[in-house]
Amino acid sequence: MSHTPFIWAAYTVGTVVLLWCALAPLLRKKSAFRDIRRLIQIEERSGDSNP
Amino acid sequence: MNTQIGIKDKPRKNALVMFIHKLGSPPWFYDFSGKLIPWCWLIFGVLTVWGLYLGLVKAPADYLQGESFRIMYIHVPSAWMSMLIYTSMAVMGFIALVWRIRIMEVLAMSSAPVGAAFTLIALATGSLWGRPTWGTYWVWDARLTSELVLLFLYLGVMGLYSAIDEPRKAARAACLLALVGAVNLPIIHYSVKWWNTLHQGSSISLTGGSNIDPSMLWPLLIMAIAVKFYYAANLLTRARVRLLEQDLRKGWVQNVVREQKP
Numbered sequence: 001m002s003h004t005p006f007i008w009a010a011y012t013v014g015t016v017v018l019l020w021c022a023l024a025p026l027l028r029k030k031s032a033f034r035d036i037r038r039l040i041q042i043e044e045r046s047g048d049s050n051p
Numbered sequence: 052m053n054t055q056i057g058i059k060d061k062p063r064k065n066a067l068v069m070f071i072h073k074l075g076s077p078p079w080f081y082d083f084s085g086k087l088i089p090w091c092w093l094i095f096g097v098l099t100v101w102g103l104y105l106g107l108v109k110a111p112a113d114y115l116q117g118e119s120f121r122i123m124y125i126h127v128p129s130a131w132m133s134m135l136i137y138t139s140m141a142v143m144g145f146i147a148l149v150w151r152i153r154i155m156e157v158l159a160m161s162s163a164p165v166g167a168a169f170t171l172i173a174l175a176t177g178s179l180w181g182r183p184t185w186g187t188y189w190v191w192d193a194r195l196t197s198e199l200v201l202l203f204l205y206l207g208v209m210g211l212y213s214a215i216d217e218p219r220k221a222a223r224a225a226c227l228l229a230l231v232g233a234v235n236l237p238i239i240h241y242s243v244k245w246w247n248t249l250h251q252g253s254s255i256s257l258t259g260g261s262n263i264d265p266s267m268l269w270p271l272l273i274m275a276i277a278v279k280f281y282y283a284a285n286l287l288t289r290a291r292v293r294l295l296e297q298d299l300r301k302g303w304v305q306n307v308v309r310e311q312k313p
Contacts, residue, residue: 003119003183010176014125017175018281021168025289032295036308039299 075154077294078303084287091284098277106270113267120267122180128275130173133201134236136166136282140208141233144226154290156222157297159229160212161289165282167205174198185249193242194250197235204232218297 073079106124113120140162147155177195178188189195208225215221238245243252255261261268298304 003117006119006179006183007121010122010125010179013175013179014129014172017168017172021165022281022285022288024164025285025292029288029292029295032292032299033308036295036299036304040305040308 075152077154077298078307080154081291081294081303081307084291088284088287091280091287095277095280095284098273098280102270102273102277105273106267110267110270116184119180119183122176123267124270124274126173126176126180127271128278129169129176130198131275132278132282133166133170133173133198134239135279136162136169137201137204137229137233137236140166140229141236144229147226148223148230153219156219156226157290157293158286159226160208160222161286161293162282163205163208163212163225163229164289165285167202167209169278169282170198170202170205174202190249192249193246194239194248197239197242200235201232201239204228204235208232 073083103124107121110121112118140159143155143159143162146152147159174195177198181190182188208229211228212221212225215224242248243250254263255268255271263271295304295307
């Protein structure tokens with residue numbers, strides 16, 4: 001039995017999981033930044049309308 | 052004379068105390084960790100390339116296992132990390148529960164997904180190594196089963212944290228679960244000694260000699276150090292995002308966003 005496919009599969013699984021694990025918080029950060037920007041805009045608008 | 056010593060010692064002591072106090076401050080932690088993260092990624096990248104080159108290209112094939120032993124360079128560091136991260140999560144959870152330090156709650160909860168990822172890799176790569184070596188992908192062996200329980204514990208901590216709306220209450224409940232689950236760690240470690248398992252015993256020992264050739268051992272140690280930097284970079288990134296999400300109405304977070312500091 002050739003061992004090569006098992007080695008490739010192991011490193012592929014490792015790479016995919018580690019990549020996903022590294023990218024997930026970056027996507028969450030992007031979404032958090034978007035939410036905070038929206039919140040700032042709402043607060044600024046409500047501040048303008050209530051002098 | 053004594054007064055001079057006292058004067059000399061005081062600033063040094065204060066610097067350490069100040070550092071610990073600063074670490075507990077979310078804005079300072081956000082800034083400080085932001086500077087560390089790129090270095091952690093850089094060291095992880097360099098060590099991984101070096102370790103994999105030595106392990107996959109330079110190291111000779113094993114006389115018994117053939118080429119499949121090369122799976123060890125991802126399997127063993129991941130398995131070690133799965134236990135190390137759980138230990139650090141339990142310690143941080145303990146500190147968070149006893150001293151109510153919020154940054155520790157955040158760090159403990161940010162550790163769980165990284166630990167779960169390493170546990171998943173350890174299980175999957177172990178299974179892929181088991182097929183050509185043992186002739187099966189899975190057996191209900193004590194080491195494999197206790198490692199699977201570890202994955203469920205990580206998922207349990209993450210699930211419990213997500214199930215409670217108030218973040219601090221959620222973190223305290225999940226930290227408690229993490230602490231209780233720490234009982235599984237010695238079971239994983241000693242499972243190969245306590246029970247007659249298909250999984251082999253340790254080939255590397257910190258106290259005694261390692262029965263593995265240096266040409267195979269060094270890449271493994273390099274990879275083991277590399278994944279620690281991955282954990283550091285990933286943990287700090289996750290902790291920063293969690294702080295942003297929790298403090299989104301606070302001035303420091305809004306300043307960070309206004310200044311576009313990613």
